[in-house]
Amino acid sequence: MTPLPVRTRTAGAMLLAACAVALAAGCGGGAHVVAGQKVIVLGIDGFDHQLTRDLLAAGRLPNLARLAQQGGFTPLATSTPPLSPVAWSTFITGLDPGAHGIFDFIHREPDTLASFLSTSRTVPPGKILTLGPWQFPLSSGRVELLRGGEAFWEVLEARGIETTIVRMPANFPPSGKATRELSGMGTPDMLGTYGIFTLFSSKPDVFERRDVSGGVIQPIDVIDGVARGTIEGPPHPYRITPTPMAVEFAAHVDASGEAVLIVVGDETRVLEVGEWSSWVPVGLPLLPFQTLPGEVRFLLKSLTPYFELYVSPINLDPYAPALPISTPGYYAAELADAEGRFYTQGMPEDTRARNVEALTADELLAQARLTADETRRQFRYVLDQFRDGLLFYYFGHVDQVSHVMWRSLDPGHPAYTEADARYRAVIGDLYVEMDAVVGQAMAALGPNDLLVVMSDHGFAPWRRAVNVNSWLRDHGYLAVTDARAATAPGLAGVDWTKTRAYAVGLNGVYLNLQGRESKGIVPPAEASRLSAEIAAAMEGTVDPATNTPAITKAFVTAAAFAGRAYPRIEPDIVVGYARGTRVASDSALGIVGPDVFSDNREPWSGDHSMDPAHVPGVLFTSRPLKVPADRLQELAASILAEFGVTGFPKVRSTP
Amino acid sequence: MTLVNALLVRLADALLAPLAGLPPLAVVAGCALGSALAVLGVMRFTSNQVALGLVKRRIHAALLEMRLYNDDLRALLRAQGEVLRHNLSYVGLSLVPLVITAVPLTLAIAQLQAWYGYTGLTPGTPVVVTAALERGAAATMPRLEGAGVEVTGPPRYFPTLGEMTWRIVPRAPGPTTLRLVTAGGTVIEKQLHVATGDDIARRSPLREQPSFVGQLLYPSEPPLDASAGVTAIRLPYPERLLPVAGQAVHWLYVYLALTFAFVLLLRKPLGVVI
Numbered sequence: 001m002t003p004l005p006v007r008t009r010t011a012g013a014m015l016l017a018a019c020a021v022a023l024a025a026g027c028g029g030g031a032h033v034v035a036g037q038k039v040i041v042l043g044i045d046g047f048d049h050q051l052t053r054d055l056l057a058a059g060r061l062p063n064l065a066r067l068a069q070q071g072g073f074t075p076l077a078t079s080t081p082p083l084s085p086v087a088w089s090t091f092i093t094g095l096d097p098g099a100h101g102i103f104d105f106i107h108r109e110p111d112t113l114a115s116f117l118s119t120s121r122t123v124p125p126g127k128i129l130t131l132g133p134w135q136f137p138l139s140s141g142r143v144e145l146l147r148g149g150e151a152f153w154e155v156l157e158a159r160g161i162e163t164t165i166v167r168m169p170a171n172f173p174p175s176g177k178a179t180r181e182l183s184g185m186g187t188p189d190m191l192g193t194y195g196i197f198t199l200f201s202s203k204p205d206v207f208e209r210r211d212v213s214g215g216v217i218q219p220i221d222v223i224d225g226v227a228r229g230t231i232e233g234p235p236h237p238y239r240i241t242p243t244p245m246a247v248e249f250a251a252h253v254d255a256s257g258e259a260v261l262i263v264v265g266d267e268t269r270v271l272e273v274g275e276w277s278s279w280v281p282v283g284l285p286l287l288p289f290q291t292l293p294g295e296v297r298f299l300l301k302s303l304t305p306y307f308e309l310y311v312s313p314i315n316l317d318p319y320a321p322a323l324p325i326s327t328p329g330y331y332a333a334e335l336a337d338a339e340g341r342f343y344t345q346g347m348p349e350d351t352r353a354r355n356v357e358a359l360t361a362d363e364l365l366a367q368a369r370l371t372a373d374e375t376r377r378q379f380r381y382v383l384d385q386f387r388d389g390l391l392f393y394y395f396g397h398v399d400q401v402s403h404v405m406w407r408s409l410d411p412g413h414p415a416y417t418e419a420d421a422r423y424r425a426v427i428g429d430l431y432v433e434m435d436a437v438v439g440q441a442m443a444a445l446g447p448n449d450l451l452v453v454m455s456d457h458g459f460a461p462w463r464r465a466v467n468v469n470s471w472l473r474d475h476g477y478l479a480v481t482d483a484r485a486a487t488a489p490g491l492a493g494v495d496w497t498k499t500r501a502y503a504v505g506l507n508g509v510y511l512n513l514q515g516r517e518s519k520g521i522v523p524p525a526e527a528s529r530l531s532a533e534i535a536a537a538m539e540g541t542v543d544p545a546t547n548t549p550a551i552t553k554a555f556v557t558a559a560a561f562a563g564r565a566y567p568r569i570e571p572d573i574v575v576g577y578a579r580g581t582r583v584a585s586d587s588a589l590g591i592v593g594p595d596v597f598s599d600n601r602e603p604w605s606g607d608h609s610m611d612p613a614h615v616p617g618v619l620f621t622s623r624p625l626k627v628p629a630d631r632l633q634e635l636a637a638s639i640l641a642e643f644g645v646t647g648f649p650k651v652r653s654t655p
Numbered sequence: 656m657t658l659v660n661a662l663l664v665r666l667a668d669a670l671l672a673p674l675a676g677l678p679p680l681a682v683v684a685g686c687a688l689g690s691a692l693a694v695l696g697v698m699r700f701t702s703n704q705v706a707l708g709l710v711k712r713r714i715h716a717a718l719l720e721m722r723l724y725n726d727d728l729r730a731l732l733r734a735q736g737e738v739l740r741h742n743l744s745y746v747g748l749s750l751v752p753l754v755i756t757a758v759p760l761t762l763a764i765a766q767l768q769a770w771y772g773y774t775g776l777t778p779g780t781p782v783v784v785t786a787a788l789e790r791g792a793a794a795t796m797p798r799l800e801g802a803g804v805e806v807t808g809p810p811r812y813f814p815t816l817g818e819m820t821w822r823i824v825p826r827a828p829g830p831t832t833l834r835l836v837t838a839g840g841t842v843i844e845k846q847l848h849v850a851t852g853d854d855i856a857r858r859s860p861l862r863e864q865p866s867f868v869g870q871l872l873y874p875s876e877p878p879l880d881a882s883a884g885v886t887a888i889r890l891p892y893p894e895r896l897l898p899v900a901g902q903a904v905h906w907l908y909v910y911l912a913l914t915f916a917f918v919l920l921l922r923k924p925l926g927v928v929i
Contacts, residue, residue: 224815225813225814225815226815252813252815252816253813253815254811254812254813255811255812255813255814256809256811256812258811259811261811261813261816261818261820268783268785269783270783270811270820270822272808319903328901330901330902333903337903
């Protein structure tokens with residue numbers, strides 16, 4: 001065989017390459033796939049448009065100001081409802097909630113009204129061998145991602161473009177389609193929840209184990225200089241009777257009464273009062289010589305007059321996670337090796353502990369500092385490793401701290417006190433820190449590269465609370481059999497024979513629909529008219545205390561969402577509250593309270609689960625986008641267009 | 656034992672220090688090869704090779720019998736008995752070389768552990784030094800100091816454990832000596848090696864009062880003086896793991912697996928029956 005002349009071989013190779021590019025482009029409907037460039041997307045949860053503008057005007061965000069000048073800065077219209085799992089799913093898929101199936105943090109099972117995490121579920125093993133009090137799975141269980149639609153990075157990977165997706169919300173378990181992935185918001189703790197903390201206290205009013213929202217309060221005593229406690233993990237999978245796997249610890253008090261030495265297995269940590277520990281690996285005993293690995297942090301809150309020790313939710317161990325949290329499986333360990341152990345829990349800032357006063361404001365801020373430092377260190381590592389393709393990196397602490405510190409910016413808040421003034425700079429400082437991160441990303445850009453800084457939604461004060469179930473009761477749509485029983489969670493005292501609508505979660509109102517709800521009374525033919533009637537009545541609701549509208553928009557989902565792929569879990573109405581107003585926490589849990597309106601006196605004083613028009617996010621780009629986006633739902637398509645890929649999403653959900 | 660350790664430390668340092676710049680996996684593999692050769696050599700010259708060969712053939716014969724007569728319960732049981740009996744003979748014949756190799760291998764593993772078992776403390780990262788005290792020794796409240804080491808905060812004494820802790824922040828990379836100074840002026844030393852990048856160096860997380868097991872496992876430093884009032888000093892060196900096929904593995908597992916593999920690979924070329 002005679003070798004081809006060099007020129008002919010080169011031409012042949014070029015022809016082959018051109019065919020390959022054409023084929024790849026043809027497969028996706030795109031004209032020309034651009035490889036070899038970098039697109040960095042920084043997703044900052046809850047980065048508010050108005051506050052950003054104020055800080056830009058004050059000259060506190062120099063990198064973002066430069067970015068705005070180079071490319072642009074616009075508000076980014078958020079999802080309906082503007083909740084993080086919904087918004088990020090909308091961004092990921094380019095679809096509306098009706099098509100991707102994520103409507104809230106929690107969904108309800110229409111048959112039983114039992115609630116479950118909206119973004120993932122655990123499928124137990126199919127076959128189980130039972131032996132006395134023991135059960136042994138004969139096949140493995142699995143965790144499923146419930147978000148529907150195609151993630152935009154899958155489109156790039158299919159065309160050979162590497163993607164690194166770090167901490168993307170609503171992506172647990174990880175899609176498995178990116179080159180590197182670490183799951184983000186929605187990743188549970190070892191108990192399978194968004195995070196259950198434990199507070200050990202010797203206060204006299206803590207005399208027995210007590211469950212609180214997001215945590216457990218356990219009694220503990222210091223006996224002969226040692227406080228001994230047990231951290232409870234998930235139920236033992238091999239026991240039929242639910243029995244928590246537990247890890248014991250001992251806290252030895254030092255002679256001066258100012259510090260403790262905590263011993264957990266082979267691990268020891270010395271803590272002064274007010275100090276957070278580094279990560280402590282713990283092993284939940286499964287079988288002799290076999291443990292489920294996790295990790296916790298301790299905070300010694302006080303030693304005198306009472307012993308108080310906070311233990312973080314048990315996080316999955318990044319070195320050996322009991323559930324899948326990364327792609328490839330060792331990526332979480334690689335990140336831990338590079339920058340140390342980290343919070344694997346999707347929402348690490350323990351705002352729920354703050355909300356029940358298990359953490360003070362200063363303690364929560366110290367914890368948020370730990371999470372922010374971890375995230376920033378990892379970002380630096382990921383950025384250093386990133387060569388080309390797409391990098392998405394998520395920051396969640398701005399959102400979480402804003403939730404519990406927003407009151408410091410809002411002297412008109414009903415629970416505002418002089419003590420809040422001390423924290424006035426906190427949120428602004430977080431924005432300034434994020435500006436420094438943006439500066440790092442900008443420094444990594446080449447001349448043809450693109451940086452996108454975006455948020456899923458903005459923020460607003462939460463001053464007034466609406467109990468939607470009480471509103472439905474007062475307007476004749478919900479009936480209770482026993483007013484006292486109705487104050488228990490889970491719509492306990494509701495008379496389902498007379499109830500036509502009820503509320504669960506942050507924005508959803510559901511009809512008591514025949515054929516969907518187990519005790520449904522509303523005929524399907526009536527659903528459209530009834531939804532419209534309730535929505536219209538809601539939009540006329542005025543808060544008597546402020547004499548202003550409490551609800552500025554009520555979306556009938558049948559009309560608002562183009563996609564209708566999840567009729568069993570989709571709410572019939574999404575309530576858009578006025579700026580400053582939000583659903584009452586007890587209403588979200590299915591409580592029918594005595595009053596419709598109340599002041600919000602919780603530390604959780606900022607929110608975004610309102611009318612989406614009031615809480616837009618932000619979009620900064622380092623150069624004008626080829627396909628501009630002014631809605632979160634359009635942004636993924638715009639990013640793909642930078643790589644020459646068009647036609648995303650495949651099924652358009654917008655009219 | 657102290658004298659033996661002192662000699663072994665010098666020998667190991669002389670052999671391993673020049674290799675500190677090489678990838679740890681390569682050094683561990685080299686050590687495994689050396690160990691395999693040593694094991695085969697000991698087997699060759701201290702065991703009855705003819706008897707070992709015979710007993711192995713008898714085991715194989717009994718296994719073959721079990722396979723051939725698997726429908727004959729009596730034959731099957733008899734063959735199993737033969738396998739057991741010959742296995743015991745095999746263990747008996749291997750005992751002498753096993754004992755002869757166990758001693759140097761244990762000593763070598765302890766030296767390798769000091770070099771490859773730990774990573775250094777990171778400059779600027781606070782750690783806790785712990786001293787286990789004898790009863791009543793806490794009253795003397797020892798002082799801790801060390802060049803290139805900042806002691807932050809007061810010592811903490813935990814009576815229920817009989818332990819005292821100090822927070823230190825290593826500032827300068829490289830070796831240094833921590834000095835515990837008691838009220839009576841007694842000085843107790845503990846070597847500390849702060850990391851320079853991911854350097855390989857001799858590190859010992861524990862120095863304690865004389866004990867056979869302690870000296871066997873932590874040979875790097877001589878035991879503490881029994882009259883000093885301090886029974887042990889601990890440093891929290893992180894464990895070093897070697898990257899093997901995308902997994903982080905303790906060096907000892909790599910070493911044992913490779914030694915075993917080398918023994919199996921080399922036994923026939925070297926004509927050793929094991």
